[in-house]
Amino acid sequence: MNVEVLLEEIISFIGIYYILTAGLNVKAGMTGIPDFGHAMFFAVGGIVVGNLSARIAAAAAASQLHVSSWQAVKMVISNNTELMARVNEILPHMPGVSIVIILVSVIAALVLGGLLGWLASYPALRLRGDYLAIMLLAASEGTRIFAMYYKPLMGKTPTVGLTVPNAFGFTGNAGLWSTIFILILAILVYIYAERFHHSPSGRLFRAVRDDEASAEAIGKDIAKVRRDAMIIGSAIAALAGVAYSFSPWIAGSSVAAISIFDRVLWTFWPWALMILGGMSSNKGAALSSVILGALLIGPIRIYKNDIAAALHVESLGIDPGNFANALEYILVAALIIIVLFVKPKGLIPEYPSRTVSKDEVKATIDKIAREGAA
Amino acid sequence: MAYAGQEHERLQASQGEEVVLETVDIVKRFGGIVALNKVNIKLRKGKITLLIGPNGSGKTTLVNVISGFIKPDEGKVIFKGREITHLPPHERVKMGLVRTFQIPRPFPNLTVLENVLAAAEGNPGENPYIAGIYKRAWIGYERKALERALSILDWVGLLAKWDDRAGDLSGGQLKLLEIARAIMKGADTIIMDEPAAGVNPRLVTELFQKIIKLAREQHVTFLIIEHRIGLVAKYMDYAYAMNMGEVIAEGKPDEVLNNPLVLESYLGG
Numbered sequence: 001m002n003v004e005v006l007l008e009e010i011i012s013f014i015g016i017y018y019i020l021t022a023g024l025n026v027k028a029g030m031t032g033i034p035d036f037g038h039a040m041f042f043a044v045g046g047i048v049v050g051n052l053s054a055r056i057a058a059a060a061a062a063s064q065l066h067v068s069s070w071q072a073v074k075m076v077i078s079n080n081t082e083l084m085a086r087v088n089e090i091l092p093h094m095p096g097v098s099i100v101i102i103l104v105s106v107i108a109a110l111v112l113g114g115l116l117g118w119l120a121s122y123p124a125l126r127l128r129g130d131y132l133a134i135m136l137l138a139a140s141e142g143t144r145i146f147a148m149y150y151k152p153l154m155g156k157t158p159t160v161g162l163t164v165p166n167a168f169g170f171t172g173n174a175g176l177w178s179t180i181f182i183l184i185l186a187i188l189v190y191i192y193a194e195r196f197h198h199s200p201s202g203r204l205f206r207a208v209r210d211d212e213a214s215a216e217a218i219g220k221d222i223a224k225v226r227r228d229a230m231i232i233g234s235a236i237a238a239l240a241g242v243a244y245s246f247s248p249w250i251a252g253s254s255v256a257a258i259s260i261f262d263r264v265l266w267t268f269w270p271w272a273l274m275i276l277g278g279m280s281s282n283k284g285a286a287l288s289s290v291i292l293g294a295l296l297i298g299p300i301r302i303y304k305n306d307i308a309a310a311l312h313v314e315s316l317g318i319d320p321g322n323f324a325n326a327l328e329y330i331l332v333a334a335l336i337i338i339v340l341f342v343k344p345k346g347l348i349p350e351y352p353s354r355t356v357s358k359d360e361v362k363a364t365i366d367k368i369a370r371e372g373a374a
Numbered sequence: 375m376a377y378a379g380q381e382h383e384r385l386q387a388s389q390g391e392e393v394v395l396e397t398v399d400i401v402k403r404f405g406g407i408v409a410l411n412k413v414n415i416k417l418r419k420g421k422i423t424l425l426i427g428p429n430g431s432g433k434t435t436l437v438n439v440i441s442g443f444i445k446p447d448e449g450k451v452i453f454k455g456r457e458i459t460h461l462p463p464h465e466r467v468k469m470g471l472v473r474t475f476q477i478p479r480p481f482p483n484l485t486v487l488e489n490v491l492a493a494a495e496g497n498p499g500e501n502p503y504i505a506g507i508y509k510r511a512w513i514g515y516e517r518k519a520l521e522r523a524l525s526i527l528d529w530v531g532l533l534a535k536w537d538d539r540a541g542d543l544s545g546g547q548l549k550l551l552e553i554a555r556a557i558m559k560g561a562d563t564i565i566m567d568e569p570a571a572g573v574n575p576r577l578v579t580e581l582f583q584k585i586i587k588l589a590r591e592q593h594v595t596f597l598i599i600e601h602r603i604g605l606v607a608k609y610m611d612y613a614y615a616m617n618m619g620e621v622i623a624e625g626k627p628d629e630v631l632n633n634p635l636v637l638e639s640y641l642g643g
Contacts, residue, residue, distance in 0.1 A: 196506030200499030210481035218493045219467030
């Protein structure tokens with residue numbers, strides 16, 4: 001396997017999963033909202049790229065296709081595969097439009113993801129714990145089925161979906177530059193998530209998670225906190241959807257409702273990564289994404305058949321091919337069990353919100369001691 | 375009473391007997407059980423009021439009604455001249471009315487300092503849409519809050535523990551932490567549900583010295599529910615006794631404690 005392609009896939013996997021997990025961490029880790037419908041917000045990013053951004057690309061390429069912009073926009077749904085194949089030939093020659101498409105995708109995903117999070121927060125204000133978890137899971141599945149059959153959203157064929165615009169074609173090396181794009185997004189999200197954690201808001205979210213009645217007793221509006229957490233966490237999840245849609249994994253092929261709403265890939269995995277890294281630990285989410293990304297996309301995927309053969313699983317009556325395909329789940333399950341035994345709070349346990357540095361707190365303590373003595 | 379020196383009496387006279395909080399004919403039923411039956415109590419500014427009564431007499435229900443955690447079926451709660459019967463808890467807190475819980479409820483995974491800082495009112499950094507992006511909007515406020523929080527921790531005697539997880543504190547330290555949070559909140563009226571429960575006697579004395587200091591120096595008003603009457607009665611200015619959802623006696627603490635009805639309610643259970 002080509003090393004450059006392998007590295008691109010590993011880095012984009014890590015980036016996408018880190019962003020997705022960081023979004024979940026705001027909701028579930030920091031605020032205690034058990035969001036089992038996280039895939040629904042991730043899917044917003046896919047829909048933005050496959051639907052909205054594709055229409056912008058089609059409109060921009062319309063004159064070269066000898067149709068009106070309006071016709072081109074309509075053909076994004078009615079004749080998606082053929083139209084987008086031609087648009088994606090033209091788009092690499094339009095760097096300005098490509099950049100606009102990337103920027104619009106990012107902004108639209110943040111806005112629409114936040115909006116859907118805001119809508120989903122209404123039940124989150126009334127329900128708690130298991131009930132809320134099941135409600136969000138059901139909402140995510142319901143939205144998936146709706147998206148599969150609502151043609152104006154995800155196209156005519158549910159399994160094929162919508163071809164994404166080849167927005168990185170203009171760079172000449174779409175794989176490399178889309179990886180760099182994902183890496184930049186992931187770094188920005190990391191910086192933001194760290195700053196958020198170490199802010200009074202991060203502290204407030206964690207306080208509400210620890211004890212709602214107590215937070216209410218010191219005057220906090222817990223309904224607002226839960227709503228804000230749903231909006232911010234879901235907006236970040238939608239960003240992961242954009243990263244995925246432009247990633248080397250998709251590489252100009254299509255996003256379909258069956259893949260972008262996948263509850264194993266986009267709800268279960270980020271939960272597993274968050275638990276592994278440490279609940280409410282942004283650094284932990286990043287570390288677990290890096291470890292799993294490097295393991296799964298690297299050695300596990302490359303050597304899974306060899307590992308299955310070396311373990312002689314067929315002597316246990318297990319089909320080696322099936323075993324090899326399930327190896328990533330076996331590995332993650334084993335990792336979670338081991339980590340939770342050895343470090344019950346995750347690889348990097350939750351850390352305090354240092355709104356000011358520890359040294360500054362100590363300096364302030366000294367100052368108070370001096371004033372007290374004087 | 376030992377504590378009531380001339381200084382205190384002079385202060386009392388200068389302040390008058392301003393009523394800060396008043397309940398008017400509060401009735402609360404749970405199914406067929408009348409938990410509170412026309413309860414009237416008054417808290418006066420800067421005074422420590424004791425509320426006693428056997429288990430199930432309605433003390434905690436009354437605290438829940440006053441702090442807004444449950445709504446009464448009838449009657450009014452008046453705070454600083456304004457009816458607050460239907461205000462949610464966080465609105466009451468903004469007016470200066472803060473409660474603590476029978477079992478201390480800190481934020482266990484936050485540090486002691488974070489617990490106190492979280493109680494700061496009106497922190498611009500608690501707007502989540504600017505908090506992670508524009509630190510300048512809140513860092514000035516936060517630094518002031520930090521100084522105040524550390525002074526308060528120093529005052530309650532928890533400064534050495536500032537970076538410990540609140541969940542690792544002892545029962546007595548948690549009560550002190552709750553007081554620290556209430557002060558940080560800027561509370562002028564504090565309702566404490568059994569502050570001495572589960573706290574060792576030496577720490578109880580320390581705790582009540584803090585409470586008296588707050589009442590006398592900062593004119594903070596207290597309503598204190600307590601079972602260990604012997605330990606705390608000497609610190610109190612006024613007392614109410616409840617039984618079966620009704621106030622059965624009120625007055626000076628020693629009078630109330632020796633009231634035959636009160637003695638009977640405790641012995642008769």
